[in-house]
Amino acid sequence: MQRLIPVLKRDNVELELIMLIRTVLAASKEISFRVSQGALAGVLGSTLDENIQGEVQKKLDVLANQLLKDMLLDDDSVRAIASEEEDFVVAGTPNAPYIVAFDPLDGSSNIDINGQIGTIFTIYKARNDVPDDSELQFAQPGNQQLCAGYVLYGASTLLMMTTGGPTRCYTLDSTHGGYLLTENSFDIPLKTKEFAVNLANYRYWSDSIQSYFNEILYKSDEYAGSSMRWNAAMVGDIHRVISRGGLFLYPQDSRSGNENGKIRLLYEANPLALLVENSGGQASSLGQPILDIQPSSLHQRVPVAIGSKEQVEYYNKFL
Template structure:
């Protein structure tokens, strides 16, 4: 099996970008160890604080965020970072070439039940026309990402990443401490019969979204035998789609704060959309390609429809008016 760095070099990835990716993955290995220790490391349970999203922080949320923050700010190729857990952009090294955004622990509500969790990250070129700590550093379209990936912590620790070419999967080798290539080109099937959605939100959905479920998914013979899978961690649902196809949905709804969806564009939607597209899938927000959206704020939310092409298209055909 091939190690990460030779694979990236063969993909003609810039050496400085490779070193930055290694910094992110060094933090992921530390997080993976803390996850494996669980209550033995005292990382379970919640703090008394809320993050910028208004969500109660888990202890492992705070730890993971600090690990990534400290290691990235120590890397002299990083000009600025943005975290889902931070209110504002944090400046790094003046004149450095890259900026990094991350969700340190997606699915943290699963921590205390030993469920699926992961780290999502994205790298862009830094902008010279705005201040290092400006939100405008990250006001870049998803199609401009230089690298997007996630680390899934589970029975094995997996890295799924693209640097503009194929979406590849690597597995952390605990013996040698490195990520080894285990899937050279992930491919999302065009059509499947699995979907991931929080059906408990049905009452808040638009009539168009309800119509898709009532008249297409549940009524059509084409989708007879469909199965719902829901991890309450987008990174876990995404990995299942990368592995065997399906549809991930988090539509907008009528609840306060969710009128534009719940998924964050910068930290989740853009990196996962890039991974999906580079694996042959599709990712849209209200029918628009996610990677073409011009960000309007650091913590902007968007509705998400992501996965197998046929299912994404069928959902948009019913719901986008």
């Protein structure tokens, strides 16, 4: 099996970007260790605080965010960082070439039940036309990403990452502490009979979205026998989609604050969309390619349909 760095060099990734990726992954290894310790490390349970999203923070959320923040700001190739857990952009090294955005721990509700959780990250070129700590640093569409990836913490710790080419899977080898290439590329099937969505929100969806589910669950011969798979962690559901196909949905709904769903464009939708599309899948928001969306705010939310091409296209017909 090949180590991470030789694979990146073979993909002609710039050395400075490789070193930055190493910094992100160094933090992920520490997070992986803390996750594996669970209650032994005192990281279970909630804090008394809420993040910018209005969500109660878990102790492990705060720890993971601080680890990534400290290590990235100590890297002189990072001009600015943005985190789902931070209100504002944090400036790093002036004139540095890269900016990094991350969701330190996606699936926080699963922490205390030992469920799937993961770290999502994305890297862009820094902008020279705006201040280092400006939100406009990150006002770049997803098709400008230089690198996108996630680390899934579970029975094994997996890294899924693309630097513009195929999405590759690496597994953390606890023996020597490095990530080893275990899947060179993925080819998401055009259509399956699996989908991931929180059906408890059915009552809040528009008639058109309800019609889609009525069709695939009760009427369509083509999708008869469809099964729902739902982890309550987007990173876990997307990993299943990349691995064997299917459809991940988080639509907009009628509840206050959910007019655009709950998925953050910068921290979740863009990096995961790139990983899926570089695996032969499709990612859209209200029929528009996610990677073409021009961001309007740092913590912008968008409805998403991500997965097997034919399933995404069929869902979009109902919108």
